[in-house]
């Protein structure tokens with residue numbers, strides 16, 4: 232079993248924004264997280280918007296957009312999910328994207344991939360229920376999840392400024408520490424879990 236890091240930083244993080252909305256508060260949160268992240272991380276968005284609705288009819292021959300999507304996941308060291316809660320679960324677009332990534336059978340792009348989950352909502356429980364659903368899905372997809380600390384962000388007006396800065400000091404510190412914990416977690420996973 233390998234006990235040596237596969238490579239030194241920077242570590243690439245592919246991030247998913249679960250919302251397709253132009254004014255998405257979760258996109259704002261993703262931008263804030265990138266600003267607060269340790270310098271060892273490099274971020275690239277993995278877009279989900281253009282994927283058709285998944286069916287296993289595609290398994291024989293994935294369309295180019297789905298091939299590129301899966302390859303983007305395979306190419307990064309870790310993945311970060313920044314998602315809203317829709318009707319106490321994750322948005323359908325994000326579930327669809329995960330279904331694409333997980334198939335065909337035996338070619339699941341999330342296998343062994345370190346991941347973290349975070350989300351923002353105007354509501355007080357800050358996407359907690361959706362995150363539990365997402366954790367269950369990622370567990371089945373055999374991703375290595377950062378289970379703690381959890382991060383349920385209640386978005387209030389002005390909490391994240393237009394330039395992506397966080398205006399509340401306590402929240403800023405929390406998010407900065409959370410990203411630092413994610414770096415520690417990713418480093419550990421890359422040390423002990425063989426990646427493809």
Ligand code: FNR
Pocket residue numbers: 250251252254255256257258314315316317318319320351352353354357358
């Ligand atoms: C919501 N919203 C919502 N909020 C929540 O805390 N729990 C929920 O279950 C839901 N359900 C829900 C369903 C649908 C279809 C919509 C459109 C919205 C409110 C939601 O948190 C709010 O619209 C956020 O702005 C969504 O995040 P994005 O899309 O702006 O990133």
